[in-house]
Amino acid sequence: MKRPRAPLFLPRRSYRARRMRDAARLLPVAGLFLFFLPMLWAPATTEARDTAPDGIYLFLVWAGLIVIAALMARGLSDPAGDESLGPEDQD
């Protein structure tokens, strides 16, 4: 029996919304990577006192995540191009 298929290609607007969701999914992964970076350089028993640079780096990444999330939040909470087009994992 043939299943009624979801449309294979989407209009530009829904397409944007979906890519936005992809970005929203990727953002925490990118954040995790950047937050884990200090593990690579800090445990080395360097004599350099790098607490302040480390701290500044972490706060900068943090601020970056907040700004990107804020920019994306508007597009994501927009109900247009909603899930009615099918389960969201099949883009």
Next chain:
Amino acid sequence: MAFNLLVLACLAYVIFLFLVAFWVEDRAATGRTGWLRSPLVYTLSLSVYCTAWTFYGAVGYAARSGLEFLTIYLGPTLVFVGWWWILRKLVRIGRKHRITSIADLISSRYGKSNLLGVIVTLICVVAATPYIALQLQSVTLSFGAFVATGPADGPLPDSQATGVWVAGGLALFTILFGTRNLDANEQHPGVVTAIAVEAVVKLVALLAVGIFVVWGLAGGPLDVIERVNSSTIADWDLMPSRWAGLMFLSAAAVICLPRMFQVLVVENSDERHLATASWAFPLYLFAMSLFVVPIAVIGLERLPAGANPDLFVLTLPLSEGREGLAMLAFLGGFSSATSMVIVAAIALATMVSNHIVMPIVLAVLPKKAVAGDLRRIVLLARRVSIGAVLGMGYAYYALSGGSAALAAIGLISFVGAAQMLPALLGGIFWRGATRSGAALGLSVGFAVWAYTLFLPSFGEGAVIPVHVFTEGPFGLDWMRPRALFGVEGMDPLIHSAFWSLILNAGAFFLVSVLSFPGPVERVQGAAFVNIFDAEGAGPTGWSRGQAEPEALLIMAQRILGDDEALRFFSKSAEKQGKAGFLPDPTPDFIADLERRLSGSVGAATAHAMISQLAGRAAVSVEDLMAVASESAQIMEYSARLEAQQEELSRTARQLREANEKLTQLSVQKDAFLSQISHELRTPMTSIRAFSEIMMEGDMPPEMIARQARIINEEAIRLTRLLDDLLDLSVLENGTVQLNLELANLQGIIDRSLASSSHTRPERIFTIHRDLPSEGLYIRTDPDRLAQVFINLISNSRKYCDSANPELKIVVRHKGGRVTVDFIDNGSGIPKDKQALIFEKFARLTDQTRAGGAGLGLAICREIMANLGGTITYLPGQGGAAFRVTLPLRLEKPALA
């Protein structure tokens, strides 16, 4: 500062909060919520994550372990920034299923199992108790710090007594606003707004202290960076295991902690608020952490060596003589502590009353549960639970003596809360998760956590004897609480988190895979995992007509309150098209009612209560099948429609083609008739003309003879034409009799050449043949085939316009079919005429009329069709070329 003044400030602050909460509740009651239900308030209420542990403890943490304190805020940041993964789903599920607590969510997901509700409630209570104790401790410590620096105008307050007062006051506030009524959605706008106000207070306080430290005590940011690098904090070493582990734990905690779940999911009034919170809450955390390191560094510099770093936020302004700032800081800390305790107490009380007290009441007093005043029982249970939770917190505080560092207690609690993560995430993302798996995973995780972290936190020898730490219980070396399975050298916290979560998730997965879920579980599992797909509620299993609507109404009134229940019932009745207050007890209505009730007393209890009236809900496998087959039917139906439509369009296309063909045929027939009358008329005219001349008489005999010959010739031509027509019609109708026999192809060609040599015998044709290839025996009607060949050869003789005419006959045999090509060296047939030559009466020129009526090739085509072959024109052979294709062995007449 005087102790009394401090108490007075606290009281004033609490009264202010009371007024805020009261005012909001009042507005909410009249439906004027407006900005009170804004994303801002929602985000601020999430700040219950930042407890006194953050407010005071973060500075102490930074003073001890440098930047590691950041992990506690980076984890939640990632969770919120990645809200599209988990939080969005959680909130949607929470709203759709009217979830009242995390215990309710897990119990509801796994088939409304009360066992899971109890397990989760126990974990939450046990894990939250030290945390509440921590808040009490921080408040009493801050009291102590304040009073110690002030003039001793009275006896120092007893810290135990302070704890009692704080706990009692908080219990009172929580009871007053947390259990004022049983809300339909278990939401508390008043409390949430008060929490939001407290969030602002603590943020402002911490920022004020931070700004004072950076620009007041130090010389601005650059100076602070300088001082950080030269302070002892710069000596900290990042331990990768703790860095990653704590980030994971805090990420888990922000989802699983009962108080976070309460504000995040239960109190959420609009899913879109989450989009704002996704960046605004990390921003809040960012602001809260910004000045932690500076405060810690300056505190370490300025305060005496023995000073408790956990209180730097308070003692630093105090030591600088900034009493106002210190008071603000104190209120900030007080806010942090109270907001956490209030929300945690409400969340825990909801769980305890819904999952422990109510099931007991239902079991012990089934009659009263339905007929008695249930609201009072529920509210009483909540109030008692709040008291009990705070009492336990106080007891823990009193017993542990409040000596441990704040951060350590908080993290122990985090690991406990994280035990719910596998069951929670598994429940919302994996349909295969089962109740047995969740129950076992939770129990194992809880046990391992208690054994390796919680109980040892009381100190070696306090609960677990000292020798167990060194040798393991019963001499089992691998069972040592700090070195499970002989893994030594790990940080105790990470060790516990690692093993408890690995074993928890492992048991959860393994048992889930091996066990089989019950029907209700499967329904709920599908509903939770596919929350964004399906709008339908799925099968409910309530059978029709067993419940008395009136009894249901009475029960609903007991829980929802009279007005609310009546409104719900009359609306439902209206939906069914009935007047009055009593709708028919259809399964849909009962399911609606259950959802509504579960918003007040939890899914498991609501389910159990309705079961008492409506009979057991039996979601049988048949029900599941019914739902499945229902959707399957819909799909099949649409597929069938699609197929029908396809068929219809196919038929329409065929009809259109048939219509075109018919029109063509009609045109052809007309053309045929006019052609044939023309063909018949020409010889007729000459026959008539000459016969009339002969009738005149008076003519020389030789002339008569000549005219009679013409008449005879014309008559012969007419006969031949009629013969051809007859032949064609016989062939076209397929009624021709074929005389099939084995014949030599070479013989047939020889015969054909001989017969056609009468046509324009004056022309000398050169015939090219390949005799060996013609030596084929074919089964066919040789006379008919010869007729075709004769026709082709004659045509060639007639029409080939070359000066030295040649005819090439090529025979090929391939795969059971024989092709015979007749190729001459004339000018061939123009391309635009090639399609026409097989039509009746098609003649290219009139130049050499040799008595043909233009039927020859049409007859050839029909003969070949009857012989199971074809005749086609071969273009591009340097002359006119025809290809005759026929089967080697014709088994039976092709056209029966």
